[in-house]
Amino acid sequence: MKLKELEGRLQQVDVFESPKLLLEQYPTRPHIAGFDIDEDALDIFRTNAEEFELQNVDLVQCDICALPSTILEKSVDTIIMNPPFGTKHNKGMDMTFLKSALQMARTAVYSLHKTSTRNVGFIFISQIFLY
Template identity: 35%
Template sequence: MQRTKKLSIKQLESYLQDLDDFERPKIELEQYATPPHIAALLLNAIDQTYDDLDGKLVCDLGCGTGRLAAGSVICGAKMVFGFDLDQSALDGALQNFNDTFNENEQDGMSGLYQACPSFNLIQADIASQEYDAFWKCWHNFFDTVIMNPPFGTKQNAGLDIKFLERAINLSKGTVYSLHKTSTRDYILSKSKQWAVSAKPIAQIRYNLENTYKFHKRKSVDIDVDLWRVEDIERIGG
């Protein structure tokens, strides 16, 4: 799909904020929707600074309800694949795609494209070794992998790193991923172990909304890095 014009961050955010979030988020999966403003900032940097979306084969790993996947389509991705463990999240992503790219034919979004967007949504466990054979089929398949992985609670410690390692295996180009700033040194050490070039290209104040009943505050700000990984030497295989 060939995009016909670029969007500002504000324009991109206006489209992304209309997408539905998780209807019933699951704490065991650490389901938190990526805020529209954060998603717009991330996608704008990937697209306009590094030109890693327009005309590219893109993967949204742990796509949830598809905000980053939809944004990638809006930014001109040739084709987008969204992977998630939760079928209900994928159902929400499909609904978001249908609503966005059908309804917006009447409100001007159709002018962004020369063809209808192509996307695929697939249910799969990203971190489990039981799915390793499945993921081998996608090895080095994508030009660009983007994700906002689970940060990893005490019950899921290290889950963010498992996502990052999987993303690097899937990419033949670049990976973009959000991680807590407090994990920066550890990610740098892992990138050396994996023989890839990784650097934080932006630091963001991530507004984590009150999502679950046990949350006492309306929202919490977390320092988050946007990482760019390149020079991938095909870890795993």
């Protein structure tokens, strides 16, 4: 199933009319939030969201790594990201983004990295979970 189809189906799911808080029946709608420091990147995201007919999408222009970690800790379910690779001018920037993403996500982080940085990333992740 493609993301567009899943998003559409989830938007049609009924929610509890009278949720039972003791059973943690919280009504939630599917939602996507895009964060980027670059307004041009957000414009491209906006165009793609319109093409795929996605609804419930918020775009936020900010430097996610500059926000206090306590604000975003475990604040989203899943993160899909393409961080700066950090191979030219910002060495290690991909690892900074990965660390922030791991603090923010409750369930999963999917991150695109250059082949030359993958081994470092796996070592970094294992160190976080082992210590």
